[in-house]
Amino acid sequence: MLTTRQGIRPLGPADLDAFLALVITDPVVNVFADYRARTTGLEPRWLGGEMWGRYAGGALVAACHVGANLVPICATDEDARAFGERALTRGRTVSTIVGPDDAVRSFWNTVAGSWGRPRDVRWGQPHLQLDGDPVVEGDPLVRRTNRADLAEVYPACVAMYTEEVGVSPEHGGGAELYRARVLQLMSRGWSFASFDESGRLVFKAEVACASPYAAQIQGVYVVPDMRGRGLATTGMAAVARIVRREIAPVVSLYVNDWNVPARRAYERVGFVESARFSTIMF
Incomplete structure (x- = not known):
């Protein structure tokens, strides 16, 4: 398997099954990544960017969506820093970095010195979910x-x-x-x-x-x-x-x-x- 520095390489259609197996480990938090993979088949022309994958021992352990939005996926602190180091080799092309707080912080700490001052930073946004019926009645006019x-x-x-x-x-x-x-x-x-x-x-x-x-x-x-x-x-x-x-x-x-x-x-x-x-x- 061809990988680049830090065990990272762009993913493509042949990696779709492995990618879906990765995101399903946390399917609610990873819904954006799951959706993008299923609708594009990880085909770069449909992604409008790249999906990077990081490998360890031949297995896909983390990923990073790099399009208009940059989104770390299942990334540990080490993974996020590795993605940040790769990002530094190409400069900032994204308008937003968004995702799990720890991974975004680690990525940002890696690239902050080169990517310029952001327009706005919003740390610690609560991610909420509902997996049962709402506990109040809904508006029937919706x-x-x-x-x-x-x-x-x-x-x-x-x-x-x-x-x-x-x-x-x-x-x-x-x-x-x-x-x-x-x-x-x-x-x-x-x-x-x-x-x-x-x-x-x-x-x-x-x-x-x-x-x-x-x-x-x-x-x-x-x-x-x-x-x-x-x-x-x-x-x-x-x-x-x-x-x-x-x-x-x-x-x-x-x-x-x-x-x-x-x-x-x-x-x-x-x-x-x-x-x-x-x-x-x-």
């Missing part, structure tokens, strides 16, 4: 969205992204690509929302990625003038129930540690903390 809802859904997605990330997804001419992403989620049945009597969107959430084992929620948003009324709790209960019934048996997400209202809403639904993530944005 439903899947479709193209006819785009005039309401798209601005809410832009507002949520801007509020969460600190920059609009339309910045730098990104509106067309972002709109295509919103429509893609709709077409998959992964976009959910509730609307008031006038047809105005008041709550939304999407499934970001899914595997046979788990689905990860993103983009949870309540319009500002409707906050504090429990819409996030009942909305997420409804979404979680649909997702568990029709997409995957476990629902997961991660949230900023400082976002106390959101954390309380998820706790009321029945989500429990299972790990800590961290995110570094450039």
